[in-house]
Amino acid sequence: MLHRELAELLDEELRRRGTSVIPPGEVFGKWKGLKDEEKDHEIAWPPMVIVMNTRLEQDENDKWIGMGNQELLDYFNGYAAVKSRHSYGPQGHRGMSVLIFESSARGYLEAERLHKHFAEQGTDRNAWDRRRVLFHPGGKRQLYGYIAVKEDLDIFNQHSQGRSKLKYEMRSYHEMVVRQINQMSEDNQQLIWLKSRVDKEQRKTKTLEESLEIVSDKLRKTTEENRIVRQRTQMHHEQSQEELDFQEQFFKDQLKVIHEARDAKEENFEHLQQKEREKAKQLGANPSNCEEYRRRVEEMEKFIQFQDKEMKDYVAERDGLIKHEEKFAAMKRRHWEEEFELEKEFDAELTSLMEKYTHPQSAKGSTNI
CATH class of the missing domain: 1.20.5 (Single alpha-helices involved in coiled-coils or other helix-helix interfaces)
Structure with missing residues (x-):
């Protein structure tokens, strides 16, 4: 009990002094970073930058005149403002102007960049509120600037009515800037991925085109080689056909010689047979007596009968030789079939x-x- 009460007293004393006893098992020296969630805040939308000390001089009516809209844009043309306005009151130009940027995260970043530029050269809101110097040596007016908040725009609209009022609304910084920047980052990553994919597709397409060109070239060469082969084959066929035609004509000529010689032999054979018959007839002419005449007539009849019989035998055997022509025709048919x-x-x-x-x-x- 005494040890527990002593420990509680020591712990209370250390808490009062801003320290604490480290519980057993805890690691000394842990860090404390940012809070889990950054607090959101409202910003004027569209993004705007207030530019102060923009009036120049009084006219003959004691009204102040100052910088014009285009003149203000030209002074800050490196910051992509889309338009400008000036605040006017009963005494004329109030020396308070505003540069208006596009309603986007990019426009807000441009306004913030101009705000930082003013801060870096010591002409920001704090300088205007605490230690403003309106003129440089030589008489030139010093411009001050800072990003616009609601109070600034209410002051700007102090003497404005109706349509002349500067229109704006208060929006969430996270919604209008952080979320858009994150989206832009995601879009950029997506764009990078798409560009990488397009590059790969282009390389693939180029490879395919090169391959297609190679294949097309090979196809053209193969087509030309095939044409040459066909031409050579056709020439060889024509040469072979010419040789066959020559051989066929040669054999036809030889057969013609044989046929002509055969026809001549048959004509000569028939002529000899006719001569023999004429000789037989002549033997029967001018007989010396009847007995001789009768004998010659009988011999002539016997010769004629013998010759007729031989001629019949010849014709029969000649008809038998026709089978040779049939064999020849069959051979030609086999040749053409083969x-x-x-x-x-x-x-x-x-x-x-x-x-x-x-x-x-x-x-x-x-x-x-």
């Missing part, structure tokens, strides 16, 4: 050869692409 089959076989082999060297090559070309 030639037809050879042509069909050659055509089939040629088709198979073209398929062998056409379809596989196309498949290989597709795989390479």
Whole structure:
């Protein structure tokens, strides 16, 4: 009990002095960073920068005149303001102007950049409120500037009515700036990814185009080679056909000689038979007596009968030789049938050869692409 009470007293004393006892097991020296969530705040929208000390001099009516709209834009043309306005009151130009930026995160960043520029050269809100110097040596007016808040714009509109009032609204900084910047970052990452993808697609397309060009060139060469092969084959076929025609004509000429010689032999044979018959008839002419005449007539009849019988035998045997012509015709039919089959076989082999060297090559070309 005494130890517990002593520990509680020591802990209370240390808390009063701004320290604490480190619980057992805790690590000494941990850091404390930012709060879990940054607090949001309202900003004027569209983004605007107040520019002070913009009036110049009084006119003959004792009214103040100052910088014009375009003149103010020209002074700060490096900050992408879209338009400018000036505040006027009963005494004329109040020396209070505003640069208005586009209603976007980019516009807010441009306004903030101009605000920081004024701060860096010591002409920001604090300088205007505490130690303003209106003129430089030589008489030039010093401009001051800072990002606009609601109070500034209410002062700006103090003497404005209706449509002449500067229109604005208060919006969430997180919603109008942080969220848009995050979205821009995401869009930028998406754009980078898309550009990378486009580059890859372009490289792929270029590779495909190069491959296609190579394949097309190979196809052109193959087509030309095929044309040359076809031309050579056609020439070879024509030469072979010419040789066959020559051989066929040679054999036809030889057969013609044989046929002509055969016809001449048959005509000579018939002529000899006619001469023999004439000789037999002549033997029967001018007989010396009747007995002799009768004998010669009988011999002539016997010769004629014998000759007729021989001629009948000759004609019969001659008809038998016609089978030789039938064999010749059958041989020619076999020749033409064999030639037809050879042509069909050659055509089939040629088709198979073209398929062998056409379809596989196309498949290989597709795989390479």
